Amino acid sequence: MTVAAQPELEDLEVRLLLEGIFRHYGYDFRDYAQASLKRRIRKALQAEQIRTVSALQDAILHDEQAMRRFLDLVTVDVTAMFRDPRLYVAVRTSVIPLIRNEPLIRVWHVGCASGEEVYSMAILLHEEGLLEKTRLYATDLNQSLLDRGKEGIYPLSAMQTHTGNYLAGGGTRAFSEYYAARYDRAQIKPWLKANIVWAQHDLVAGASFNEFHVILCRNVMIYFNRSLQDRVHRLLYESLAPGGVLALGDKESLQFTPHEAGYESLDRREKLFRKRK
Amino acid sequence: MTYALIAIGGSLGSFKVLQVILAALPPTFKVPVVIIVHRERGQEAILAPLVQSHCALPVAEIEDKGRIEPGRIYIAPSDYHVLVEDGTFALSVEAPLHHARPSIDITFESMADYYGRRAIGVILTGTGQDGAQGMAALRQRGGQTVVQTPASAEAPGMPEAAISAGAAGHVLPPEEIGPFLVKLTEERP
Structure with missing residues (x-):
């Protein structure tokens, strides 16, 4: 996973993606901590074999399955019984x-x-x-x-x-x-x-x-x-x-x-x- | 330019090297340092006092959303990843990366994002390849990168991975790393 070539552009794309998800599906990630969320968005790009966040937005807004996969990527953490x-x-x-x-x-x-x-x-x-x-x-x-x-x-x-x-x-x-x-x-x-x-x-x-x-x-x-x-x-x-x-x-x-x-x-x-x- | 953060990552055998590096930092050293050491869960309580006993600067464990203050040494807690955002730490419990949580890659990468040229990454002795990719991202964004010479490393895996990823801006033996950091971060009038 690498960082984006144009960080400001990526920030804009992330904001648009989150706004789109909120308006279309009702899941509100707009106030999530940025660093961690960006990491998961990059993971989604890799998993979906998509190059830009804008293209990921296209996929997610037009395909409920893609939204479901994104939701899993953002919300799933590994846990255990009696963790800690x-x-x-x-x-x-x-x-x-x-x-x-x-x-x-x-x-x-x-x-x-x-x-x-x-x-x-x-x-x-x-x-x-x-x-x-x-x-x-x-x-x-x-x-x-x-x-x-x-x-x-x-x-x-x-x-x-x-x-x-x-x-x-x-x-x-x-x-x-x-x-x-x-x-x-x-x-x-x-x-x-x-x-x-x-x-x-x-x-x-x-x-x-x-x-x-x-x-x-x-x-x-x-x-x-x-x-x-x-x-x-x-x-x-x-x-x-x-x-x-x-x-x-x-x-x-x-x-x-x-x-x-x-x-x-x-x-x-x-x-x-x-x-x- | 003022540097925002130095991150030092290592695993097996890195404590001895850390000791040497930290001993070289004077009490007036301003740039905050975060230390990411692979280890078993539940050992951070031991690590912080141990580091403190070899270091003139105050050592603190990281808490979520804690402010990054100048002149401090921070320890990444075991079983959490450490990311940075503007001036604060953010923790994550997403899956281990390269079997490691904390993962050096994840911290380096978020430093590349948020600090770019104002970040310094250091990789010490350790097995595996954690840190190499993140350090490459850091370097790509103009950050300074330092790798311990593989010959001086108890486990040369991580230094070698960083060098072959083209991530190493400087390759130095342990005793030269501390003085290098001091010189690099000296503010010129």
């Missing part, structure tokens, strides 16, 4: 005691992608005896990712990593209790799925749709520019119950966001914040 095991240890010790006595627990997993981390939280809640009275709302911009999450079928080869993460994340049982192995695939047990609601949701257009005790929004806003980050922070703040917990990615910060003062830090390293009552 230390987070789950922190949730077990710092978050669970705060929500244990709620009559009904609502958890929102923002940008849930293919669902690995949603099932991880479901397993943790099950082990804490709380899954029965919890509703997990798993949302993503990309419907095809949600479909995969809902299915809950993952390569069996990945289970070794997942099991290692599970144990590092404070798991004490046999991880194989949670899936059925069939040929080269692992299928998540149906009872783990019962309390998960999968829904397409766009943070950019974002309206609050419920009040939650826990919101996980990890490494989602790193792809947004400052102004969109601020808007999303407001949405998350408004969607949290007083005393509710926000989990960000471990290299994300609340500093200089509009609601910095509205939270207290619960775990500095794992970026867990509690909304002040």
Whole structure:
């Protein structure tokens, strides 16, 4: 992948592409962080074997399949069950005691992608005896990712990593209790799925749709520019119950966001914040 | 011209070389430096204090959207790619490139985009070919590029890949890299 010969022209083309996608398909990437988005656009050029961003715009606006492929390129990241095991240890010790006595627990997993981390939280809640009275709302911009999450079928080869993460994340049982192995695939047990609601949701257009005790929004806003980050922070703040917990990615910060003062830090390293009552 | 950012990338065995380079930077060194070292996940907590103990400049770990301040050394966190935008870092968790996250290529490439002639890229010892393509882009945009001599490298793969990609503006042994950076970035009245 190389850089463009005429950077200013490329910038203009990118703006036109994003405007076109927004107007025609409704996906709004206009306030995404530029550097990362440009990289993915260049990847799309390579994958589609197209030379210019203008030509990519032509392909995307006239071909829904090309739009779908572009959406995958922009939204898909590799994840794993119990990714960042230390987070789950922190949730077990710092978050669970705060929500244990709620009559009904609502958890929102923002940008849930293919669902690995949603099932991880479901397993943790099950082990804490709380899954029965919890509703997990798993949302993503990309419907095809949600479909995969809902299915809950993952390569069996990945289970070794997942099991290692599970144990590092404070798991004490046999991880194989949670899936059925069939040929080269692992299928998540149906009872783990019962309390998960999968829904397409766009943070950019974002309206609050419920009040939650826990919101996980990890490494989602790193792809947004400052102004969109601020808007999303407001949405998350408004969607949290007083005393509710926000989990960000471990290299994300609340500093200089509009609601910095509205939270207290619960775990500095794992970026867990509690909304002040 | 004032340089905006120096990025130094390496993998296997690069810490010893980094030590030599950082020791040569005086406390008054103004241009911010970002260090991208391939390693296992979860080791950044070890790396930052280690680098600090060999360096007169303040060392900080990168956070998303953190401002790039003069006179600082930044460490790329493990398991994230580091990109730059106007004056700030932006992190990404897109798939590893050349099996590496952080990938040196990705940082170099975004520096080429945003800083062009005001960027400096350095490739140290390491296996594989990460950094070569990004450094070529950096050079194409007028950035300065420095590669450790393959003969002095514990693992010559990355330096050799950069040289054969035509990306190396200067090829230097470890002890000459620090002084070279100091001289290059000296502001003339």
